[in-house]
């Protein structure tokens with residue numbers, strides 16, 4: 001995926017918690033997928049001027065681990081607007097953070113492409129206003 005940092009919009013920042021971690025101390029991939037979906041949906045709903053649902057997730061990559069207390073920043077870029085769908089690229093960067101220390105060492109940990117469909121109610125798509 002093309003780097004969007006700098007071009008993308010920061011839509012979400014979250015500090016990870018011990019409850020989000022696997023036994024080894026890194027963050028559960030399912031937690032990160034959920035946050036990526038939320039970040040993408042924020043961008044898609046703004047673009048679609050109303051509610052959206054996720055229809056597909058493509059090319060989701062876990063590039064580096066995310067650790068407890070890291071600050072995860074989610075950048076989005078809308079790359080396509082169709083008749084009813086919006087395609088969003090999401091990139092996630094971590095600021096490494098140990099309790100009691102300042103955040104440092106920003107690294108890219110994940111990226112993904114997601115497709116959302118504008119809906120008027122669950123299961124009923126709507127045309128995106130131009």
Ligand SMILES: CC(C)(COP(=O)(O)OP(=O)(O)OC[C@H]1O[C@@H](n2cnc3c(N)ncnc32)[C@H](O)[C@@H]1OP(=O)(O)O)[C@@H](O)C(=O)NCCC(=O)NCCS
Pocket residue numbers: 052053054055056081082083084085086115116117119122123124125
């Ligand atoms: C989203 C939903 C309303 C789409 O209904 P549908 O009538 O099957 O829609 P279509 O097949 O006509 O696709 C709608 C749009 O999505 C796009 N799309 C659908 N599946 C896609 C896929 N796998 N990859 C990329 N785009 C896809 C279509 O190309 C179309 O785009 P366009 O109108 O901009 O050209 C329906 O599938 C649904 O409700 N799914 C469940 C969503 C959900 O529960 N998500 C999880 C919780 S948010």
